[in-house]
Structure formats: structure tokens, C-alpha cells
Amino acid sequence: MDGNARPMATVVMKFGGTSVANIERIQNVACHVKREVDAGNKVAVVVSAMAGVTNQLVAWVKDANPLYDAREYDAVVATGEQVTAGLLAIALQAMGLKARSWTGWQIPIETSAAHGSARILDIPGAAIKKHLDDGEVAVVTGFQGIEPKENRVATLGRGGSDTSAVAMAVALQADVCDIYTDVDGVYTTDPRIVPKARRLAKVSYEEMLEMASLGSKVLQTRSVELAMVYKVRTRVLSSFVAPDAMKPFRIENIEDIGTTVCDEEEIVEQQVVSGIAYAKDEAKVTLVKVDDKPGVAARIFGPLSEANINVDMIVQNITPDGRQTDMTFTVQAAELNRALDVLKKAKADIGHFDIRSSADVVKISVIGVGMRSHAGVAAKMFKTLSDKGINIHAISTSEIKISVLIDAAYAELAVRSLHSAYGLDSE
Amino acid sequence: MDGNARPMATVVMKFGGTSVANIERIQNVACHVKREVDAGNKVAVVVSAMAGVTNQLVAWVKDANPLYDAREYDAVVATGEQVTAGLLAIALQAMGLKARSWTGWQIPIETSAAHGSARILDIPGAAIKKHLDDGEVAVVTGFQGIEPKENRVATLGRGGSDTSAVAMAVALQADVCDIYTDVDGVYTTDPRIVPKARRLAKVSYEEMLEMASLGSKVLQTRSVELAMVYKVRTRVLSSFVAPDAMKPFRIENIEDIGTTVCDEEEIVEQQVVSGIAYAKDEAKVTLVKVDDKPGVAARIFGPLSEANINVDMIVQNITPDGRQTDMTFTVQAAELNRALDVLKKAKADIGHFDIRSSADVVKISVIGVGMRSHAGVAAKMFKTLSDKGINIHAISTSEIKISVLIDAAYAELAVRSLHSAYGLDSE
Numbered sequence: 001m002d003g004n005a006r007p008m009a010t011v012v013m014k015f016g017g018t019s020v021a022n023i024e025r026i027q028n029v030a031c032h033v034k035r036e037v038d039a040g041n042k043v044a045v046v047v048s049a050m051a052g053v054t055n056q057l058v059a060w061v062k063d064a065n066p067l068y069d070a071r072e073y074d075a076v077v078a079t080g081e082q083v084t085a086g087l088l089a090i091a092l093q094a095m096g097l098k099a100r101s102w103t104g105w106q107i108p109i110e111t112s113a114a115h116g117s118a119r120i121l122d123i124p125g126a127a128i129k130k131h132l133d134d135g136e137v138a139v140v141t142g143f144q145g146i147e148p149k150e151n152r153v154a155t156l157g158r159g160g161s162d163t164s165a166v167a168m169a170v171a172l173q174a175d176v177c178d179i180y181t182d183v184d185g186v187y188t189t190d191p192r193i194v195p196k197a198r199r200l201a202k203v204s205y206e207e208m209l210e211m212a213s214l215g216s217k218v219l220q221t222r223s224v225e226l227a228m229v230y231k232v233r234t235r236v237l238s239s240f241v242a243p244d245a246m247k248p249f250r251i252e253n254i255e256d257i258g259t260t261v262c263d264e265e266e267i268v269e270q271q272v273v274s275g276i277a278y279a280k281d282e283a284k285v286t287l288v289k290v291d292d293k294p295g296v297a298a299r300i301f302g303p304l305s306e307a308n309i310n311v312d313m314i315v316q317n318i319t320p321d322g323r324q325t326d327m328t329f330t331v332q333a334a335e336l337n338r339a340l341d342v343l344k345k346a347k348a349d350i351g352h353f354d355i356r357s358s359a360d361v362v363k364i365s366v367i368g369v370g371m372r373s374h375a376g377v378a379a380k381m382f383k384t385l386s387d388k389g390i391n392i393h394a395i396s397t398s399e400i401k402i403s404v405l406i407d408a409a410y411a412e413l414a415v416r417s418l419h420s421a422y423g424l425d426s427e
Numbered sequence: 428m429d430g431n432a433r434p435m436a437t438v439v440m441k442f443g444g445t446s447v448a449n450i451e452r453i454q455n456v457a458c459h460v461k462r463e464v465d466a467g468n469k470v471a472v473v474v475s476a477m478a479g480v481t482n483q484l485v486a487w488v489k490d491a492n493p494l495y496d497a498r499e500y501d502a503v504v505a506t507g508e509q510v511t512a513g514l515l516a517i518a519l520q521a522m523g524l525k526a527r528s529w530t531g532w533q534i535p536i537e538t539s540a541a542h543g544s545a546r547i548l549d550i551p552g553a554a555i556k557k558h559l560d561d562g563e564v565a566v567v568t569g570f571q572g573i574e575p576k577e578n579r580v581a582t583l584g585r586g587g588s589d590t591s592a593v594a595m596a597v598a599l600q601a602d603v604c605d606i607y608t609d610v611d612g613v614y615t616t617d618p619r620i621v622p623k624a625r626r627l628a629k630v631s632y633e634e635m636l637e638m639a640s641l642g643s644k645v646l647q648t649r650s651v652e653l654a655m656v657y658k659v660r661t662r663v664l665s666s667f668v669a670p671d672a673m674k675p676f677r678i679e680n681i682e683d684i685g686t687t688v689c690d691e692e693e694i695v696e697q698q699v700v701s702g703i704a705y706a707k708d709e710a711k712v713t714l715v716k717v718d719d720k721p722g723v724a725a726r727i728f729g730p731l732s733e734a735n736i737n738v739d740m741i742v743q744n745i746t747p748d749g750r751q752t753d754m755t756f757t758v759q760a761a762e763l764n765r766a767l768d769v770l771k772k773a774k775a776d777i778g779h780f781d782i783r784s785s786a787d788v789v790k791i792s793v794i795g796v797g798m799r800s801h802a803g804v805a806a807k808m809f810k811t812l813s814d815k816g817i818n819i820h821a822i823s824t825s826e827i828k829i830s831v832l833i834d835a836a837y838a839e840l841a842v843r844s845l846h847s848a849y850g851l852d853s854e
Contacts, residue, residue, distance in 0.1 A: 023490040057510065063450040064514045065521035072520075075528050076513035079506035083484065086503035087491045093499075094492035101502050105532065106578055151533055 009175040010042045010132065011249050014142065014165035017051035019180050019239035020084050023091075026050075030091040031243035032180065033137060037097055039248030042132040044172055046142045046165040047088055049080025070115035074144070074155045078104070081141035081161070089139045099137040102128065104153065109145030109167070111154040118154035120145055120163065120226075125171035132172070140168055162223035170230045176249055177232050178258075179219060180239035185259035186211065186218055188424040189276040193412050196425040200274060201255040204264040207274050210367045210401045214277035219261070227261060234261040264369055272370035272377060273422040276415050282312070283336035283359040284393060284405060285329055287343070290353040292318065292325040300327060303346040309335050313363070313396040313405060328394055330405060333359045361393060362411040365403040366418060378402050384421040390414055436602040437469045437559065438676050441569065441592035444478035446607050446666035447511050450518075453477075457518040458670035459607065460564060464524055466675030469559040471599055473569045473592040474515055476507025497542035501571070501582045505531070508568035508588070516566045526564040529555065531580065536572030536591070538581040545581035547572055547590065547653075552598035559599070567595055589650035597657045603676055604659050605685070606646060607666035612686035613638065613645055615851040616703040620839050623852040627701060628682040631691040634701050637794045637828045641704040646688070654688060661688040691796055699797035699804060700849040703842050709739070710763035710786040711820060711832060712756055714770070717780040719745065719752040727754060730773040736762050740790070740823040740832060755821050757832060760786045788820060789838040792830040793845060805829050811848040817841055 013036065015029050029045075036043045048054075057077045061068050085101035092099035104111075107128065111118035123145075128138045142161025147154045156163055162179055169177035184199065186208070191197040203211075205228035212221040218236055227234045237246070237258040246257055254260055264270070290296055297316075304311055314329040331339045336359055343355060371377040381402055385392060390413065394405040406414055419425060440463065442456050456472075463470050475481075484504045488495050512528035519526035531538075534555065538545035550572075555565045569588025574581040583590055589606055596604035611626065613635070618624040630638075632655035639648040645663055654661045664673070664685035673684055681687050691697070717723055724743075731738055741756040758766045763786055770782060798804040808829055812819060817840065821832040833841055846852060 023487060026491065060450060060510070060514055061517060064453065064517040067521075068517045069520055072513040072516045072528055075516075075530070076510050079509050082506050082509075083487070083503050086499040087487055089499045089502075090488060090491040090495045093496055094494075101499055103502070 008040050008042050009249055009251065010044075010172050011036050012044050012046060012165050012169040012172065012174045012177045014046040014161060014177065014179045015048065015239055016161065016181060017048045017054070018182055020047055020088065021051040023087070026084070026087050027091050028243065029088060029180075029239060030095055032239065032246070033092060034095050034097060035243050035246065036248050037137060041249055044128060044132065044138040044140060044168055044174070045088065046140045046161055046168055047081060047084040048142050048161040050084055053080040053083065071150075071152050074115045074153050078141070078144040078153045078155055081143050085139045085141045092137055092139070097137055098135055099139060100131065101139045101141070103141050104145040107140070108148070109164070110148050111145035111156070113147045113149065113154065115147070115152075115154050117157040118145065118147065120156070120167045123167055123171035125173070129172060140164070159220040160222075162220040163226055166223045166226045166230075166232050166234060169232045169234075170226070175233070175251060176254065177227065177234045178237050178249065179234060180237050181218060182238065182240060183218060183236070184238035184241060184257070185236050186261075186275070188274065189415055189419050190278070193415050194419045194425075197419065198424060198426045200259050202260045202262055202267045203274055204267060204369050205261055206264065206369055206400055207367050208261045210365070210398070211275060211277055214279055214363070214365045214367070214401070214403070224261065231263055235259065236261070270370050271368060271424075272374045273366050273368035273424065274370070275367050276418050276422070276424070277365040277367060278411055278415055279363045280408065280411065281333045282330045282361050282363045282405065283333040283357060284361045285331065285336070285339060285343070286356045287327045287350075288354040288356060289319065289324040290327055291351040292323060293351070296325070296350065297327070299346065299350045300343070303342050304331075304339060307338065307342045309339050309342065313394045313403065315394040330361070330363065330394065360408045361405050362408045363403050363405050364411070364414050364418065365401050366422065367401040369400050371402075372399060380421060381418060384417050385414060388413055388417050435467050435469055436676055436678065437471075437599050438463050439471050439473060439592050439596040439599065439601045439604045441473040441588060441604065441606045442475065442666055443588065443608060444475045444481070445609055447474055447515070448478040450514070453511070453514050454518050455670065456515060456607075456666060457522055459666065459673070460519060461522050461524060462670050462673065463675050464564060468676055471555060471559065471565040471567060471595055471601070472515065473567045473588055473595055474508060474511040475569050475588040477511055480507040480510065498577075498579050501542045501580050505568070505571040505580045505582055508570050512566045512568045519564055519566070524564055525562055526566055527558070528566045528568070530568050531572040534567070535575070536594070537575050538572035538583070540574045540576065540581065542574070542579075542581050544584035545572065545574065547583070547594045550594055550598035552600070556599060567591070586647040589647040590653055593650045593653045593657075593659050593661060596659045596661075597653070602660070602678060603681065604654065604661045605664050605676065606661060607664050608645060609665065609667060610645060610663070611665035611668060611684070612663050613688075613702070615701065616842055616846050617705070620842050621846045621852075624846065625851060625853045627686050629687045629689055629694045630701055631694060631796050632688055633691065633796055633827055634794050635688045637792070637825070638702060638704055641706055641790070641792045641794070641828070641830070651688065658690055662686065663688070697797050698795060698851075699801045700793050700795035700851065701797075702794050703845050703849070703851070704792040704794060705838055705842055706790045707835065707838065708760045709757045709788055709790045709832065710760040710784060711788045712758065712763070712766060712770070713783045714754045714777075715781040715783060716746065716751040717754055718778045719750060720778070723752070723777065724754070726773065726777045727770070730769050731758075731766060734765065734769045736766050736769065740821045740830065742821040757788070757790065757821065787835045788832050789835045790830050790832055791838070791841045791845065792828050793849065794828045796827050798829075799826055807848060808845060811844050812841060815840055815844050
């Protein structure tokens with residue numbers, strides 16, 4: 001289009017609710033899209049509902065019947081994205097671009113029948129590709145598709161627009177899936193706590209997954225999983241940076257802005273530790289002096305699981321006499337009271353125990369694919385905390401992360417100390 | 428369903444924006460629907476957007492680009508009805524009824540490609556009928572369908588939900604199409620002006636059409652035309668009457684509530700005059716002493732037509748010497764200034780004339796299919812007005828109506844006098 005011999009890249013751009021909160025913001029999004037089109041890129045845009053719209057729709061549904069039919073919930077709530085898609089297409093046309101909106105059922109984005117939390121099964125990319133080849137911008141409703149058997153709209157659940165965007169990138173064999181958010185990338189830790197936190201130019205899918213499950217709200221977990229499976233280069237960018245202050249996508253300067261979530265092998269200089277995460281909404285439960293009979297763990301965690309309470313870290317200690325055990329675990333702070341209720345009801349089954357609980361704890365995690373091949377990462381974590389006099393209540397580890405539970409009062413101190421200890425501070 | 432041997436009737440119920448303005452009103456609508464289902468009727472419901480929602484959507488579209496793409500306008504605006512349909516289905520389920528929502532594209536309601544003012548081309552009724560036979564209430568989005576070539580949502584234009592309802596009644600071969608509004612029927616004239624106005628139990632399609640085009644806003648003109656073509660019995664009812672204070676539909680007591688718009692032959696005791704209508708938003712334009720050359724009318728009305736200005740009544744008088752003519756006609760008051768501009772620009776073409784105009788006029792109409800077979804209806808109208816000293820500026824007639832233009836100050840007096848003169852006052 002611009003006479004440039006460079007082959008055009010296909011870019012999927014995704015904008016969330018705050019990025020399209022009103023007409024002015026939608027016009028700002030249109031400027032971001034225009035920058036990519038002007039640079040010769042083919043563009044598909046995935047949009048969420050305008051901030052506040054989905055909440056209003058959900059409130060209406062719950063008012064109509066708290067025990068609502070999930071299929072009707074989907075029919076109602078999916079309209080939010082349809083409104084944004086039409087408005088953005090109109091805003092793009094106002095700037096002289098060719099554009100049209102696409103709903104999930106028009107493409108069609110086929111999903112499972114699990115209304116409200118459906119999974120994308122298939123997106124035929126051919127129709128949209130043809131439109132992109134004609135120089136038209138495709139504006140696609142995020143968060144939804146169609147369940148083909150009943151021909152009814154199905155939503156992917158909150159935050160599903162990230163997943164829609166990655167799935168569109170798969171269908172279009174896009175060069176990048178750019179997720180525009182209210183932050184300009186993924187940081188080594190929360191910059192509000194550690195001013196020396198650095199933007200990560202690249203981070204691996206595995207690390208991003210750990211960060212997502214450990215409290216980072218930048219990308220939805222499922223979208224990262226999908227990106228990992230199909231090796232979709234996914235970049236986190238800010239829609240609040242002025243559109244003309246950002247470079248259009250070129251594969252060779254992908255690292256200049258935002259954070260690219262990509263395959264580990266694309267990351268040349270891999271750090272041992274990529275980031276420090278913390279989660280404040282944790283609560284600790286300790287069952288003291290439980291009789292250590294076979295099957296006691298099942299009798300404790302079975303009822304919690306049946307009540308849909310997610311248990312995270314679990315630590316078990318045997319008392320000196322070996323006949324009783326202390327069992328410590330964490331749940332979401334919001335579910336602490338419900339968890340305690342469930343345990344009291346299960347007491348007859350579990351046998352004798354005293355119970356102690358606290359919501360005054362935080363989980364601090366050190367994440368990095370590099371720790372697979374480096375010894376001493378955990379030891380450095382424990383020593384760093386110990387040097388600051390911070391007591392560890394529980395530890396859990398995976399291949400690429402170490403998490404500890406500590407008193408909430410030490411959260412900032414712990415994050416800052418670890419950030420320095422692993423050499424993550426910017427100069 | 429209730430063990431009654433009576434064959435079940437199929438009822439289409441249509442509810443407009445004020446009838447579904449909030450969740451409470453939607454639950455009230457659900458009660459109306461339940462009454463019909465409990466009586467053994469099969470029910471399809473056609474709904475508009477919640478009052479205010481469409482206006483908000485239209486405002487967003489116009490903000491995004493005043494010169495919007497009509498196809499994107501439709502994609503955005505059609506979501507209003509989709510929300511209502513889902514919410515009503517949920518409210519019906521909360522009352523223990525089987526119900527599901529249907530969008531225009533799911534049925535599919537096929538339309539022309541005239542986005543924003545599309546015409547319904549076809550509705551396959553089989554799928555919905557099967558659901559009705561299973562005892563399920565079908566809640567259908569009004570005002571919209573799908574343009575099959577491009578597979579895009581098309582709206583019928585403002586007020587199109589009435590047309591959707593009649594078209595659904597055609598597709599389902601329904602026994603009645605009940606249009607719920609904020610009035611409890613069609614009256615002989617406006618009850619706010621004439622307290623003795625009577626509800627008409629039945630009115631013919633032709634009369635309803637005249638009433639609609641003469642200012643009655645009870646039913647959209649196109650919906651009455653469609654009902655007339657397919658002979659759909661269409662009833663005007665109030666959604667603001669308590670649901671349990673109304674009888675469910677039975678063909679034998681159809682006259683007990685509301686006004687049934689039906690074939691002339693179904694009306695046993697046809698009055699000569701059925702109603703008196705008035706329209707305040709008229710303006711009169713008189714071109715004085717126009718040269719009476721061949722083709723002068725075309726030179727006057729051609730430019731108005733090109734400017735999309737609807738001309739209604741036209742009266743031409745020859746001056747005594749026969750060489751000049753006075754031409755009087757009416758336009759919508761809102762278009763008066765535009766009409767005067769057009770005429771000034773066309774002056775060179777038309778030749779000499781003076782221009783006089785007034786927006787201070789009203790059109791009073793007497794309507795009744797009975798006047799076809801009765802002489803003296805017009806004479807009675809002119810005498811009644813003359814007796815009250817009311818001057819007539821212009822007259823126009825059709826087979827079943829006589830309209831006169833008079834000074835606005837006499838509007839109420841004229842309507843009241845005519846209402847009495849034609850024997851329409853209730854006792």
C-alpha cells in the first residue's frame with residue numbers, strides 16, 4: 001500500500017473496556033489502528049465492551065432472576081462488545097479507513113456449549129483474511145462466539161477478550177497479537193512498590209502463566225495458555241500512550257515497546273529470575289494437632305473442594321510424638337469464612353483439631369525459567385528474607401517459581417529486598 | 428395444557444420501550460405473558476429496546492461519526508432489543524415458564540438491504556412453531572432482521588417492532604397480534620380533548636391507516652399495511668393495566684378489551700364515521716397570483732419533492748381574470764422554513780408570485796369506511812364548522828376521510844363539535 005517492498009505483517013490488536021470507555025477513547029483506539037494500517041500492516045481488532053456496560057447488563061440479568069439461564073445471560077451480556085465493534089468501525093471509517101464489524105456468530109467463532117465460560121473450538125479465518133487482503137480493518141467482538149448446535153451466542157467468561165484476540169491471531173496466522181491495556185508492559189515487579197522495577201522486553205509463556213496465576217492481572221491465564229500452545233507472539237502495550245508516540249509493528253523492533261510474551265527460545269539473554277510477584281488476597285488456615293490417621297488429608301480437603309474452595313499452598317508437619325500433625329494451607333481471603341464453616345461441619349469426620357486462621361498474610365513469589373538450570377535460587381530467597389528478619393509460614397515451589405507465605409506487614413520489604421537480591425533493580 | 432378441549436390459540440404479543448423500561452416493567456410484561464400461557468395459548472412475544480437505550484446507542488453512533496455507515500448503525504442499535512429479549516426470557520423462567528430469546532438472525536427474519544429502514548422479506552415460522560408446540564414462549568427481538576447476502580443485521584427503522592410483530596403473526600399464522608402500548612385502545616378522538624370520546628372495539632385496517640397517517644401514533648403505518656395485506660387481526664392493548672385484570676385471549680371475547688384492527692367485514696355495526704383525528708404539526712403555504720401557465724404546478728412541487736419535503740393538501744384557485752392562480756398547500760411545520768427556502772430559489776423558474784405562510788393551522792379529519800355508502804358526510808362537516816364560525820382554509824378528501832385545514836385556535840372546538848355532530852359522544 002505504501003509502495004514498500006517489505007511484506008505486510010498481520011497484526012491483531014486487542015483493546016479492553018477502559019480503552020474503549022467512551023467515544024473519545026474509541027477514537028483514540030482508531031488512531032492506534034490507523035498507525036498500523038498506514039505502516040502497511042493488515043489489522044484485525046478485537047474489542048471488549050465499554051467499561052461499565054457489561055456490569056450494567058450483568059446487574060439487569062441478576063435483577064431479572066438471580067438463578068438465570070446461562071444461555072440468556074450470554075445473549076444479553078454479549079451485546080456489550082457488539083456495540084463497541086460497531087462504534088469502532090464507524091470511528092475508523094470517519095478517519096478514511098475501510099472497516100467493518102464482525103460478531104462471533106458472523107465469523108463464526110465456534111465455541112463449546114459451556115455458556116458463560118465457553119471455550120473456543122474453531123475460528124475459520126478465510127473470510128476475514130479475504131477482507132484484510134482487500135485493505136479492510138476487521139473489528140471483531142471479543143469475549144464471545146457461537147455454540148453451533150443450538151446456534152446461540154456463548155461467552156467466554158470475564159476477561160475472555162484476551163483469549164478471543166489470541167484465537168483470532170491463530171486463525172489469521174498473525175505475526176503478533178498486541179494486547180492494549182492500561183499498563184505499558186510487564187514489569188519485574190509492581191512499580192508502585194519498587195520504583196526501580198524494570199519493564200521486561202520479553203518474557204516466556206511459562207513465566208507469564210505463573211505471573212498471571214500469582215496475581216498479575218495483565219493477561220488472562222487462558223489466553224497465555226492458548227498463545228503458548230499455538231506459539232502466538234503476544235505483546236502487552238498501553239493504549240494510554242499517544243498513538244503517534246508509538247512505532248507501528250515491525251518484527252525487528254518488537255522489543256522497543258511493551259512486553260512480548262513468547263517462546264523461551266526467542267529470549268536470548270534469559271535472566272535466572274524474571275520477576276517478583278505478590279498476592280495480598282491470601283488467607284492462612286492451620287489445623288493444629290490433627291490425628292495423623294491415613295486419609296486425614298482427603299477428609300480435610302475433600303469437603304473444601306466440594307464447596308468449590310480453591311486451596312493453594314499446603315504444608316504438613318508431624319508433631320514430635322508422631323501421632324498428631326499440623327496442617328497449614330492457604331485459601332483466597334474472600335473465602336476464608338466459608339472455608340472455616342466447611343471445616344467445622346466436617347469436624348466429626350476429620351477428628352479432633354484446633355483451628356487457627358489469619359488473613360493477614362501475603363504470598364511472595366520469585367519466577368524465572370532460568371532457575372531450572374541454576375542452583376541456589378531458593379536458598380538466596382530464604383537467606384534474603386531471613387537477613388531482614390522475615391519469618392516464612394509456608395513454602396511451595398514449581399519448576400520455575402518459588403512462593404513463600406509471610407506476614408502481610410513485611411510484603412513491601414520482602415519484594416524490594418528480593419528485587420535487589422536477584423539483580424533486577426534498574427540502574 | 429389445562430385439560431381444556433378448546434384448541435389452543437396462537438398469540439403474538441408485542442411490548443414497546445416504555446412497557447419494558449426497567450426490570451420491574453419487564454417482570455410486569457412477564458405476568459401478561461403468563462396469563463396467556465396459563466389460559467392455554469401459545470405465545471410469541473416481540474420486544475423493543477428498553478426506553479432510553481436506543482437513544483443512547485444512536486447518540487454514540489452519531490458521536491463516532493455523524494455520517495455513519497448504516498450497516499454499523501444497525502449492528503450497534505439492534506443490540507437494544509437483544510438485551511430486552513434475553514431479560515424477558517429470564518424473567519419468564521423465573522415464573523416457572525419455559526422460554527427462550529430469539530434474535531432476528533437466529534430465526535432468521537430475512538430483510539432487504541436497506542439498512543436503517545429495511546423491509547421484512549421472509550420469516551420461516553417452522554422452527555419457532557416447533558418450540559411453541561413444546562410449550563415454550565418465544566421471545567423475539569423486534570425492529571430487526573438479517574440481510575442474507577452480507578449476513579449482516581438490518582433494522583426496520585424507528586417503530587419497526589410493530590411491523591416485526593405483525594410479520595411474526597403472519598409467519599406463525601397467529602390468531603391475534605396484540606400490540607401493548609401506553610393506551611388501552613383506539614378512541615373516537617383524543618380523550619384529552621373530548622372527555623366523551625369512546626374506545627372503538629373494532630376498527631378497519633383502512634381507517635387505522637388513515638388515523639396513523641393523520642397523527643395517531645398508536646400503530647406504525649407499515650405494520651397496519653402488512654396486517655391488512657395478510658389479514659392479521661391486530662389488537663391495541665395497554666400494558667399498564669394490571670395483568671390479572673385482563674382476560675386472556677379468546678376469539679369470542681376479543682371485543683371486551685382494547686381495539687381490534689381487522690377486516691371491514693368483521694365489523695358488524697359499522698358507523699358512518701369512526702373517528703375524528705387532528706394534526707397540529709402542519710404549516711400552510713400560499714403562493715399568491717402565480718402566472719397560470721401550463722406546468723406551473725410541476726415547477727412548484729418538483730423542487731420541494733427533490734428536497735424531500737412532503738407536501739400534503741394542495742388547493743388551487745383561479746383568479747377572476749383567469750390569468751393567475753393562488754396555490755395553497757401544507758407541509759410539516761418542522762419543514763416550513765426549508766420549504767420557503769426551496770421556493771425562493773425556484774422563483775426564477777416558477778415566475779412571479781407573492782408568498783404567505785403560517786404554522787398556526789391544524790388539520791382536522793373525519794374518518795370512516797361508512798362514508799363510502801353514505802351521502803352528506805362532508806356537507807355535515809362543513810355545516811358543523813360553519814355553525815361555529817370556523818373558517819376552512821383547505822379541503823382534501825379520500826374515499827374514507829375528509830380533512831380540512833383551520834386556524835389552530837379552533838382545533839379543540841372543531842374536534843368537540845364534530846365528535847357530537849357524528850354521534851360519537853358516549854352517553
